[in-house]
Amino acid sequence: MTERQGIPRALIVLLCTASAVVTLAGMREVGSIIGPVLLALVLVLAVAPVRTWLERHGAPGWTLVAAPLALVLFLLLGMVAILGFSAAQMATLAPTYSRQFDQIVLQTQRLAAQLGIGTQQVNQAIKTLDPGRVFDLLTGFASGLLEVFTSLVLIVVLVLAMCLDARAFSRVLSSDMARHRSELVRALGLFAHNTRRYLVVSTVFGLVCSALDVIALWVLGVPLPLLWGVLALITNYIPNIGFIIGLVPPALLGLLEGGPKTMILVIACYLLINFVVQSLIQPKFLGDAVGLSTTVTFLSLLVWTFVLGPLGALLAIPLSLLARALLIDSDPAGRWAAALVSGQAPGDGRP
Template identity: 80%
Template sequence: MTEQRRIPRALVVLLCAAGAVVTLAGIREAGSIIGPVLLALVLVLAVSPVRTWLERRGAPGWTLVAAPLTLVLLLLLSLIAVLALSAAQLTTLASTYGQQFDQFVVQVQQFAERLGIGGKEVNQAIRTLDPGKVFGLVSGFASGLLGVFSSLVIIVIVVLAMCLDARAVTRILSSDMARERSELVGALGDFAHNTRRYLIVSTVFGLICSVLDAIALWVLGVPLPILWGVLALFTNYVPNIGFVIGLIPPALLGLLQGGPKTMILVIVCYIAINFVIQSLIQPKFLGDAVGLSTTVTMMSLLLWAFVLGPLGALLAIPLSLLVRALLVDSDPRGQWAAAFISGRAPQDAVAKAPPDGPGPSNKPAKPS
C-alpha cells in the first residue's frame, strides 16, 4: 500500500497567505467598483424583509422590485445629504476656532512656565492637538464616504439587478440541487440573517446614543450638537474605535468653547452614555449575530479600512461575516477555525446528541 504524499503544512499556509494578499490587493485596486457593489449587497440584505413581506401577501411582481429599490434610494439620498452638510460644516468650523485655539496655547504655555516645564516640549505637545488636523480627519472621513456614495449610478444599477434576481436566487437556494451544497446554503443564510440583525440592532442603539449625545452637548453649550450626534450614529458602525472617533471633535470643541471643565463633562457624558448602551445593553440584543472575537473584530476593522477606506471601516463586520460564511462556515471541517474566530468552543464538542435521538439534518437552511 503506497503511502499518500501530503503537502507540507507550512507550504499550504504560505500559499493561502499569498493568495489572500493577491486577492486583497486586487480588491483595493478595484475598490471604486467593488466598494459600491459590496455596499449594494449589504443594503439589499437590509431591505430584503420588505420584499419577503410583500411576497407573502401576494403583492404584484413589480412591487417586489420597486419597494426595496425605493427604500434603498431614500436611504442613500439621506446619507449623501447628511455627509455633504457635515463636510461643509466641519470645514467652516476648523477656520472659526483657529484664533481661540491660539489663545488657549498661550494660556497653557504660561501655566507650564509657572510650573517650571520647558516651553519647547509643551509647544510640540500642544501643536499636535491642532483643531484643524482633528476636524480635517473627521471631514476626510465624511468626504471619503461621500466619494463612495457619489457612485450612485453604480450602486442603483447593482441594487436593481439584485432585486430583479432575488426571486430566482431564492428558488435556486431552495431547490433540491442545493442539497448537494447544504453547508454553503446554510452558511449564506446565516450570513444574511446575522448581517440584518447586526444592522438593525446597531442602527437602533446608534440612534439612541446619537440622540442622547446631542442632548448632552446642547445642554453643555457645545456648538453643532446635531452634527456630532449624526457623527456618533455613523461611528457606531465602526467596531471598537468608533466611540473614540465620535468623541474627539466635540471634546475639543468643548475645551475651546467652555474650557477644561466643559471638555471633561463632554468626555464623562459620552463615556456614560456609550458604555451603558454599547457595552452593557447592546451586546445582549446582538447575542451571537456577530460571531467574531474582539481580536478578530479589531483586525478586520484595520484590514477592511486599509483595503476600502472609510467604507471598509463602516462595513467591516458584514464583510468579515461574508468571508467567514464563504471560507469557514461552508466547510464542515472548518469548525475548529470558527471556534478561533468567534472565541467560543464548538457546540458539538461540548454537547453530544442522545444515542436514540435523530441524526443531523441534511436539509439546507432556508435562505433569507
C-alpha cells in the first residue's frame, strides 16, 4: 500500500497567508477604484428591497432602475453635504477654544504642582489631549470619506450598471446552471440578506442613539449638538471603536465649555445611551446576522481600514461578510472555518 502524498499543512497556511497579503496590498494600491465599487455594491444591496417591491406590484421596467438609483443619489448627496459641513465645522472649532484650553492647562499645572507631580509629565499628558490634534484627526477622517463620496460620477455609474444587471443576475442565480454551484448561490444570498439586515438595524438604532445624544448635549449646553449627533450616526457603522470616535469631540467641547463636570456628564450620558441601546436592545434585533466573533470583527476593522482607509472602516462588516461568503460559506468543507470566525460551535444555531 502506498502512502498518500499531500502538500504539508504548514506550506498551505504560508501560501494562503502570502496570497492574502499580496491581494490586500494590490487592493490598497487600487483603492480609489475598489472603494467606490464596493460602496456601490453595498448601496445596491441596501435598496434592493425597493426594486423587489416594485417588481412584485407590477411597476414599469424603468422604475425598477430609476427608483433605487434616485434613493441612492439622495443618500450620497445627503452624506456629502453632512460630511462637508462637519469637516468645515471641525476645522474652525479648535481655534475658537484656544483661550479656554490655555486656562485649563494652567489650572492643571497648578494642581499638579500641589500634588508634587513634575511639570514635564503634565505637559506630556496635555499634549496628548490637545483638542487641536483631536479635531485634526477627525477632520482628516471626514475629509477622507468626503473624497470617496465626491466620486459621485463613478459611484452613480456603477450603481446604475448594477441596477440594470440586477434582474439578469437574479435569473442566472436561479437558473439550472446555478444548481452546480448551489453552495455559492446560497452563500451569496445569505450575504445579501445579512448585509441588508445589518444595515437596517444599525441605521434604526443609530438614529435612536443619535437623537438621544443630541438631546443630552443640548441639555448640557455643548455647542453644535446636531453636528455631533450626525457624527455619532456615521461612526455607529464602525465596529468596536466607532462609539469612542463619536464621543471624543463633544466630550472635549464639554470640558472647554463647562469644565470637567460637563465633560464627565457627557461621557456618562454617551455610555448610558450606548449601553442600553446598542448593548442590550440592538443585539436582540440583529441576532446572529453578522456571524463574526468580536475578535474577527476588530481584526476586519483594522484590515479594511488599512486597505481602503476611512471607507473601509465604515464598510468593515459588509466587506467581511462578503469575504466570508466567497471564501468560507461557499465551500462545503469550510464549516469549521465558519464556526471559527463566528465564535460559535457547529450546531449552536449560527450559520
